Amino acid sequence: MGTILIDGHIIPFKPGDNILQAALEANLEIPHFCYHAALGSLGACRLCAVEITPKDSSKAPRIAMACLEPLEDGLEVSISAIAAQQVRQHVIEFLMINHPHDCPICDEGGECHLQDMTVACGPPYRRYRGRKRTFSNQNLGPLIHHEMNRCITCYRCTRFYQDYALGNDLGAMRLRNEVYFGRFQDGPLENPFAGNLVEICPTGVFTDAIFRQHFARVWDLKTAPSICPHCSVGCNTLPGARDGTLRRVRNRAHPELNRWFICDRGRYGHQYSEHSARPLAPRASGADTSYHDALTAAASQIKSAQDCIGGLGSAREDLEGNAMLQALLNTLGGIYTAFSDPELETATIAAVSSLQNTGNAPSLAEIELIDAALIIGDLTAYAPMIDLALRQAYRKGAKLALLHSSPTPLAQFATTAMTVSPQEMRTTLSRLYQLINAQSATEDMTETPMTDIVASLMGARKLLLIGAIETLTAQEVPILAKLATALGSDTRLAYAFSGANAYGAALLSPAGSAMVMLEAVEAGQIRILIVAGNDPLGDSRFGPRWRAACRNLSALIVLDCILTATAKAADILFPVAAWTERGGTFINYEGRAQGFAPVFHRPEYLPSVAEVITDLGQYLGHSLQAAPSVLGDIFSDFEIPKPGTTGSLIIAPSLPMPTTPPVHSAQESCSSMWQAALTSWYGDEALASFAPGLMVLIPETVAMIEPTSAIDAGIKNGSQIKLRGSSGSMVLPVQLNQGVATGTIAIARNVLAQLGVGHGDLLELEQVL
Amino acid sequence: MSWPTSIAKGITDMNNILKGLQKDLLHLPRTHPKRRATAIPAMQALQAELGYLDDAAIKKITQITGLSTAEVEELATFYSLIYRRPTGRHIVRICDSVCCSMRGADQLLTAAEEYIRTSLGTVTPDGALTVLPGICLGLCDKAPAALVDGEALGPLNDASLKALLQRLQKED
Amino acid sequence: MEALLTRHLEPAAPLNLAAYQATGGYRSLTAAFDLKPEKIIGIVEAANLRGRGGAGFPCGLKWRLRGADAPSPRYLICNLDESEPGTFKDRYLLYGGPHQIIESVIVSAFALQAERALIFVRGEYAKGGNALNQAIQEAETAGLLGTNIRGSGFNLQIEAHLSGGRYICGEETAQINAIEGRRPNPRPKIPRPSTHGLWGQPTTTNNVETLINVPHILLNGADWFRKLGVNGGCGSKLFCVSGKVKHSSLFELPCGTPARELIFEHAGGLDEDRTLLGFLPGGASTAFLLPEHLDVAMDFDPIAVAGSRLGTGSIIVLDNATCPVEVTLNLMRFFARESCGFCTPCRDGLPYLTQILTIISSGAGRADDLALLDELCATIASQSFCAFAPGAVMPLVSSLKCFHDHYEHHVITGHCPFNETNKKRA
């Protein structure tokens, strides 16, 4: 560690850094375009010119590019030297030659780096007298708008897209002053992180096409620090609202989590809160009503059904809402859980329990530094930013081993990717555990992929084991934890949960209560069900049972901000605030409690779940404590994390490993040889699936089958098959896909739900048409 | 291995070359650096056969190289000798750089454009010719010079150029 | 001087292996394999062989700096991309005698202990490249390439790459990208290609003319080579003379031969015996020199002292019927068109310069345009990413000085003094 002198300021530097990095670190702004903290130096834009005073005073000072200039102790640098200013002025003048000067109608207005740099360095007048070069734009899909004439050729877009996010459908074409950043042909950008182009582009070439549909000038946007509600990673975001509507979401740097980027689900999923079918008025007995009347109706229903009440919270609802619901149920003597799927409940609790035993999950910054990983399932769909972090590890040479039942984008970067059917996952993991415990890879050639995986895991120093909970069972979750212990202390364990607050939900839900609740509803012992932010009727595996059971209810009371199947069936519906319309707390996959602030309020009165429950308590004659003190009782010393801070790990009583036996839906009647596997894509999430922009990109509905299994069954690519599940049958076109396990049919969540089949359940292939 | 180019058309059998390339390369993993190195030879081979690279040819290159269409396009659009637009049966590149220009290349280009009655870089309606301006061809001692299907010609004047174009137009 | 490098060039029908060997070809392999690689490098250093690709960097020093302990595989790249306007010497070498190139590459690779060599051939030279490929095959069959060449224990594979075509591909690091199948933008100079070059391995790039001197140096010694030159120059040099001369061609002459001799004796003087206006001594990316420089030795240092560069040793001659503004505009168009587009000063600065020059040459220039050109050139030359842009503005900066009156005439009268209509009026 040494110091350098920049315009008289003494600046410390880290070894390996360059002048620009040291200056930025010390909050000294050196103008630049092509340098980006995540992408490093390139030296293409030539804006970061500084003057260096030579040690030998007989030599003339020289101009250098700060981003390329290594540091040495005592180096003297001037940003303000006239010669350096002159270079920067020329560079800006060059860059503005072809710029369209369409700033009045440019979406980048107010946050345009080019404009800032031009004001800071450039000549205030134009000397170039020629014509401008013009480009035609491409249609890059529903999420990103393309305006190539504004380009200043800093190469940030392709460096992010190709080098960082490992996408391959955006490139730099042509040469000279005609370099063109685009796709081979018009069409939506395919990378799930493409939306970051909007932020990484220093001018208005790539802008947010969704924001554009309902544009506001950025200085007119109301913003507040927030947390992404679309998965358990908990990326920090900055939503912006105007005139009572949410317009966009941008990244907000968290030093250990998302830093510069977020995924497209996080950026564009917010449209659910502006969905045309969003419930905005309370409803009772099929008609809109006032909040007061809805509360009165709900209270009277509950009173008349004393002791026969269940409360279903949600992994996508905040800690406050879940805790208040639990408190109400405690008061009323009913049952509470946050999970409608008993499988998912046990798996999630097992995962949290495992993490409590083995040590916390690594942050994204730590994941980037691992040198090997074992990945179970599809992280791109369930924790996109963990996928992006693993791409960084891969770029640095990490070996990725993958076990999956259906196609997953990370497979293309895996050293070993092995398809395993859902029902074989457990034996496969156990075998892996045996091999690792025996401390030697078998010589048995029939086990090749397994031995490769064992070798790559045992050869690694910093290791990550990670599984997607959605497609793991409660039996498989602890095997992963056992593997982590067997592999030694530098092995980190993580799970991609389903739901932004799944970790918190698990801490509040007693193991087994989902099954108890479902059976109680089926048996008519529960007459009133309060559902907050959950969709039991739309569940793929248990949906059919919930739908049948709910006919026994005297009232289904639903609190939600999206129109789910359950919300549609509600007897009493309380529309609640979406996450930007209230504050709250999510606990992410690491166990980190992070607070989000209300960004704005809609014209309608939309309370949070916690508020509705508090009010309902009031109407029932119970004065519940406020959420902070409820939470304080559950988690000793708990303080609601302040929005905008980095959050802190939650300290919770340790959860026992659930012992509840696995609950498979009744499958005895089915003698099929085919298993169903859930196949997902990055837009597949409860809230985001109400975002029209993302839904345009939904992959075609097909049944994916591994080629040899298909041939054995006489099925061809493109042929139609009829599938039957517990709640019906469907005809689907077949797509042969190497990424599916043998004997497995991979289908999307909505199809599973229609068939009433869960991941790993048997699926009947009725007919090849 | 022999070199296929549009400049020296028909000197190779595309299929053999592509088969050879594919055989050599298919056993390499996607990330092996050598595989992308076949992009230019593969483009040259295909172009020798097709005259230019259409979108289908670009897709073919992706199979050989393991690159995406965008990555292949990044390369194809950089190089002056890779054509992404149709070309005539004969390609005439007239040098417009300093030595040739001093010795009359500018008039030569004007004359050529008048003769072919389409703009430089496009194909004549009979499909026979594409006339292009080109950078210094390394033929400054023959200025003003041209490369005709890879064959060096020069010095040219209006009359000899016209005769040349006439002859080419009649040839297959 | 007896032709050394061009003696056995037969453009119509280049010598095959047997014929080439009959002229004494491949003899240098025996000489080389008897020596230790460091010894060869020492001899090349002593011979003061300077790079013929443009920059004139001492070849032996470049080889020594690569280091004997560089990790394998090590690469030698023979640069035959020749696209510098005015330069056609490498074409003669390629079309005239591919075996001479192969022999040079073998002994040079041996000196560098490089087990892989690439010859990067300009795309327009495809026909010559095909002959080169055949020659490589011949040499392979004859055991001159491959493993344990002639029992020396030295292994070498030579492969040729045919360029897709662009001037920038001649730049060392852009060339490496081109070979790897990446966009041929230049690479940062740290780490150096000598440690992290092709495929991340130690890589040495030399112009083909540089390399073909090596066999002769080995066979005849460093002293002999140095003495080939005149006026302080070392060795034999291939000079191209083109432009407004009677007999434009390639001439092999002692390094240090003055331009006067080249232009007036060998190239037969100017067209119609016109008066010399000025000349570019080393290709398009060098500075103009004036008649007063005719007697400067055509060697690296003297030409540098005169304010230009020997570059590729390619003289482009302007007579007094040629408008220097027009010629400079043509050069700038060339460079603006061939910019790789990576860095701002070159990508956007060169078209800017071209635009101003276009205005001046059309007669619509303004008095302050000349100062503006100078001002912009200063930044473009010094702040670009690679050596392309500094080379590109060299002729312009010098043209503004050497032919200042011509520029002023354009601006003040609004006419080109050489314009056809003007000439008629005169």
Ligand SMILES: Cc1cc2nc3c(=O)[nH]c(=O)nc-3n(C[C@H](O)[C@H](O)[C@H](O)COP(=O)(O)O)c2cc1C
């Ligand atoms: C824009 C540019 C183009 C170049 N083109 C060539 C070329 O065509 N042939 C060549 O030998 N060197 C060329 N060079 C020089 C090479 O980068 C490199 O210095 C040279 O090949 C080294 O060989 P030498 O040391 O034997 O001269 C070029 C350099 C630049 C900056």
Ligand code: SF4
């Ligand atoms: S100076 Fe810059 S734009 Fe020009 S060729 Fe070099 S890197 Fe490319």
Ligand code: FES
């Ligand atoms: S930031 Fe240094 S050159 Fe672009």
